[in-house]
Amino acid sequence: MRDWNLEVMAVGPLQMNAVLLTAPGPGSGPGEAILIDPGEEPERLLAAIGASGCRLVALLATHGHFDHVGSAARIQQDWDLPLRCHRGDLEFIRRLPEIQAQYGFPASAIPRCEPDLDDNTTIPFADGFIEVRHVPGHSPGQVMFVLPGHAVVGDCVFQGSIGRTDLPGGDFDVLAKSIRERIYTLPDDTVIVAGHGPDTSVGREKTTNPFVQG
Secondary structure: OOOOEEEEEEEOOOOEEEEEEEEOOOOOOOEEEEEEOOOOOHHHHHHHHHHHOEEEEEEEOOOOOHHHHOOHHHHHHHOOOOEEOOHHHHHHHHOHHHHHHHOOOOOOOOOOEEOOOOOOOEEEEOOEEEEEEEOOOOOOOOEEEEEOOEEEEEOOEEOOEEOOOOOOOOOHHHHHHHHHHHHOOOOOOOEEEEOEOOOEEHHHHHHHOOOOOO
């Protein structure tokens, strides 16, 4: 993965996997960082960015569920960046405090969003780019981020499981199609960084996932 480094931090009571992607800068200059899914524990996430010595250049969301975006507004107090997301999940983010209250969680401030993560968008990063793929089913605006050797898939597929489809906007048939056509078509050795739980691989899930096999 070039000289990119990927750090996964399970945060909050739902142990959602926030992902910090960093790359060194040229010469002695500062590197770049991207934070994917700023869910909970914002001070911990900010500390990780600071410890990396990198400049945060993008704040991304795989989807708009509160456990994936709840810390975004706090991160924005230190880093003046929009939360980039897919327009299909923008309403979830706009209703963030209301939805958190429904599930008994403390309310978070609503972050400033830029709903520009359309299918096949590319995000420049360091000496390369990240590819955005729209993978609805868990939520209407769920996206995944494909980078060298890795795919950050949010709540599409987990090790031996898949994302819930009983939440508003969820659809099992749509999710299964997304998994088969957008995730299982990646090389088998691609590391899947899921929204919860341990990493897995495309090859493993294609052959052993009991919910959706390739």
